Amino acid sequence: MESYKIGILKGDGIGPEIVDEGIKVIQKIAALNAFKVDFIDEKIGGDAIDAYGVPITDETLKVLSTCEAILMGSVGDPKYDHIAPELRPEKALLKMRKTLGLFANIRPARLYEALKEHSPLKSSILSDGLDICVVRELNGGIYFGEQVESADGQSASDLMAYSAPEVKRIAKIAFEMAMTRDKKVTSVDKANVLASSRLWRKTVIEVSKDFPEVTLEHLYVDNAAMQLIINPMQFDVILTSNLFGDILSDEMSVLTGSIGLLPSASINESKLGLYEPIHGSAPSIAGQNIANPIATILSVAMMFRYSLGRHDCADQIENAVLKVLNNGHRTIDLAGKDQKSLSTSEIGDLIAEAL
Amino acid sequence: MESYKIGILKGDGIGPEIVDEGIKVIQKIAALNAFKVDFIDEKIGGDAIDAYGVPITDETLKVLSTCEAILMGSVGDPKYDHIAPELRPEKALLKMRKTLGLFANIRPARLYEALKEHSPLKSSILSDGLDICVVRELNGGIYFGEQVESADGQSASDLMAYSAPEVKRIAKIAFEMAMTRDKKVTSVDKANVLASSRLWRKTVIEVSKDFPEVTLEHLYVDNAAMQLIINPMQFDVILTSNLFGDILSDEMSVLTGSIGLLPSASINESKLGLYEPIHGSAPSIAGQNIANPIATILSVAMMFRYSLGRHDCADQIENAVLKVLNNGHRTIDLAGKDQKSLSTSEIGDLIAEAL
Ligand SMILES: CC(C)[C@H](C(=O)O)[C@@H](O)C(=O)O
Numbered sequence: 279m280e281s282y283k284i285g286i287l288k289g290d291g292i293g294p295e296i297v298d299e300g301i302k303v304i305q306k307i308a309a310l311n312a313f314k315v316d317f318i319d320e321k322i323g324g325d326a327i328d329a330y331g332v333p334i335t336d337e338t339l340k341v342l343s344t345c346e347a348i349l350m351g352s353v354g355d356p357k358y359d360h361i362a363p364e365l366r367p368e369k370a371l372l373k374m375r376k377t378l379g380l381f382a383n384i385r386p387a388r389l390y391e392a393l394k395e396h397s398p399l400k401s402s403i404l405s406d407g408l409d410i411c412v413v414r415e416l417n418g419g420i421y422f423g424e425q426v427e428s429a430d431g432q433s434a435s436d437l438m439a440y441s442a443p444e445v446k447r448i449a450k451i452a453f454e455m456a457m458t459r460d461k462k463v464t465s466v467d468k469a470n471v472l473a474s475s476r477l478w479r480k481t482v483i484e485v486s487k488d489f490p491e492v493t494l495e496h497l498y499v500d501n502a503a504m505q506l507i508i509n510p511m512q513f514d515v516i517l518t519s520n521l522f523g524d525i526l527s528d529e530m531s532v533l534t535g536s537i538g539l540l541p542s543a544s545i546n547e548s549k550l551g552l553y554e555p556i557h558g559s560a561p562s563i564a565g566q567n568i569a570n571p572i573a574t575i576l577s578v579a580m581m582f583r584y585s586l587g588r589h590d591c592a593d594q595i596e597n598a599v600l601k602v603l604n605n606g607h608r609t610i611d612l613a614g615k616d617q618k619s620l621s622t623s624e625i626g627d628l629i630a631e632a633l
Numbered sequence: 634m635e636s637y638k639i640g641i642l643k644g645d646g647i648g649p650e651i652v653d654e655g656i657k658v659i660q661k662i663a664a665l666n667a668f669k670v671d672f673i674d675e676k677i678g679g680d681a682i683d684a685y686g687v688p689i690t691d692e693t694l695k696v697l698s699t700c701e702a703i704l705m706g707s708v709g710d711p712k713y714d715h716i717a718p719e720l721r722p723e724k725a726l727l728k729m730r731k732t733l734g735l736f737a738n739i740r741p742a743r744l745y746e747a748l749k750e751h752s753p754l755k756s757s758i759l760s761d762g763l764d765i766c767v768v769r770e771l772n773g774g775i776y777f778g779e780q781v782e783s784a785d786g787q788s789a790s791d792l793m794a795y796s797a798p799e800v801k802r803i804a805k806i807a808f809e810m811a812m813t814r815d816k817k818v819t820s821v822d823k824a825n826v827l828a829s830s831r832l833w834r835k836t837v838i839e840v841s842k843d844f845p846e847v848t849l850e851h852l853y854v855d856n857a858a859m860q861l862i863i864n865p866m867q868f869d870v871i872l873t874s875n876l877f878g879d880i881l882s883d884e885m886s887v888l889t890g891s892i893g894l895l896p897s898a899s900i901n902e903s904k905l906g907l908y909e910p911i912h913g914s915a916p917s918i919a920g921q922n923i924a925n926p927i928a929t930i931l932s933v934a935m936m937f938r939y940s941l942g943r944h945d946c947a948d949q950i951e952n953a954v955l956k957v958l959n960n961g962h963r964t965i966d967l968a969g970k971d972q973k974s975l976s977t978s979e980i981g982d983l984i985a986e987a988l
């Protein structure tokens with residue numbers, strides 16, 4: 279019997295309860311498709327600080343590197359707002375991305391027909407729904423460049439650097455992704471000002487030659503931030519650097535009006551991936567069994583697609599989610615004024631049943 | 634008789650025709666208020682390349698530095714898309730900003746009641762209109778940091794650097810601005826990742842102590858990009874760095890749905906300012922007398938306010954614009970389907986008359 283080893287990082291806030299629903303779906307899929315799953319529980323964020331005094335241990339990173347995929351909830355809690363910078367939960371994220379080589383962050387956003395009214399944009403702008411996938415470089419750029427702080431505390435700098443091989447490998451992911459979608463890549467940079475963006479653009483154009491069927495466009499990041507609002511329908515795959523991707527993927531995520539539905543993947547060269555909802559740890563509603571587990575469950579679908587190579591299972595999960603949404607089942611974040619809302623575990627149960 | 638010396642940079646595309654309307658308004662205001670204006674015509678962008686082979690000459694910069702204010706149209710034309718990078722029109726902008734020390738970019742955006750339906754956002758989000766002012770640092774950060782391109786063309790980098798004095802002077806502008814408005818500053822950075830952002834935040838907090846009446850909030854840039862869409866009403870003054878300001882001010886500008894109305898100012902320590910509409914040169918409609926001159930005319934109002942210290946004249950112009958808009962007069966970009974649209978010069982005439 280085939281078997282997969284999956285790392286589990288429940289994290290903080292609503293993390294544990296939403297990850298439990300993800301595990302529920304994995305177990306059901308495993309039973310239906312006759313394979314075995316080993317779950318390896320590890321700690322991250324405040325959870326790890328409480329246990330070990332650091333937001334992620336080297337031991338945890340070592341264990342995770344032996345998994346085929348990692349499912350994460352969320353990290354962060356106001357409790358740790360005043361902790362030393364090097365202990366902050368986001369440091370664990372950055373360290374994990376770098377140590378495991380998770381260079382490709384993939385963030386799809388779909389506006390489901392059944393949830394169209396939740397978008398902050400006028401429906402005239404969203405004629406045919408919305409289906410965008412941001413591919414963000416996650417191991418380079420200004421996130422990992424040299425940082426200098428002058429001894430007198432009067433100046434500080436960060437280096438935004440890219441090499442052609444770094445750009446090539448993320449561009450390849452974007453073009454491959456476009457081949458499975460609408461065959462369009464929009465590369466976003468600031469080549470009219472930045473040297474690293476000029477290298478970015480040149481390299482992306484080179485990679486595009488291997489994908490003659492894919493249309494390549496370039497936008498400056500300021501223009502991209504506008505186009506996402508006034509004409510989001512023009513986008514299929516958006517390819518961009520670490521910093522610009524941070525900004526644009528978050529901007530894009532709110533266009534659907536249902537951030538509780540959006541999954542993400544961060545994968546490395548050997549297809550090990552970290553899968554997580556893009557929403558935060560929502561400490562104010564933690565432990566109440568009301569958080570929306572769908573972003574986590576759709577992250578599980580991405581896990582089957584990108585790390586485990588089981589497109590059949592991914593399709594099953596995505597179809598089950600669609601069915602539950604189309605049947606009008608909602609957690610409180612998406613329920614209408616006069617609509618009954620279901621709990622985290624009830625939605626998880628319905629999706630597991632719909633499989 | 635008091636007299637002002639104003640540099641004029643008509644530039645490319647629709648630049649000349651919209652600047653002509655700005656001049657029309659200045660002349661009318663001067664006549665009404667009994668002062669004299671000297672206009673000094675200079676060239677920028679493609680216009681300068683055609684005449685001198687460079688997008689701005691040192692001679693022009695010298696002349697402009699002797700003016701009290703500069704009114705600009707717009708630069709850029711597809712004709713110059715394949716010109717050498719160091720000759721591109723945006724190089725002229727960056728050089729002018731740096732040479733004249735224009736460190737404070739001020740971009741207000743208002744959603745006029747009469748034009749509410751033009752916003753891409755649902756009206757439920759925009760309950761009370763919208764009135765945001767972005768204050769963007771314009772002389773530092775990654776725009777002017779060291780750029781390195783490796784000899785083999787395989788890597789490139791840009792340095793994002795800030796010093797405390799640089800942050801202080803722009804923060805001061807933002808807090809002073811907030812004192813004339815709703816007394817709230819939202820400072821945007823990426824202090825959870827960048828060293829220069831940590832310096833930024835620390836320095837902004839220091840400056841805030843001199844403005845006890847102003848509420849200061851901090852947002853990470855990714856979160857700010859979301860908040861602008863889901864809750865734009867929370868903002869009064871947004872204070873941010875050169876790169877983040879480039880992205881966020883453009884994102885903000887489309888929220889009003891009428892980019893043809895948005896002015897901007899870029900001022901230096903002695904209040905010399907460059908005033909320009911934020912929209913581009915729109916080459917496709919150039920020379921047709923259909924472009925919207927209002928952003929340019931509102932830029933003239935900002936000029937009176939910030940460089941010439943004539944708040945009375947600024948108020949007169951802004952009121953005249955409001956009157957013309959409330960009377961339903963529109964250029965083609967804002968005219969409804971069955972509405973008659975007026976020409977560039979007709980709108981300029983109406984505003985001059987309304988003064
Ligand atoms: C928490 C933070 C360091 C992180 C980032 O900036 O990458 C987050 O915003 C994200 O997008 O995953």
Ligand SMILES: CC(C)[C@H](C(=O)O)[C@@H](O)C(=O)O
Nearest residue numbers: 470471500723724726727879
């Ligand atoms: C043309 C370009 C260099 C410029 C910038 O990035 O500052 C423009 O986008 C702006 O915002 O004025």
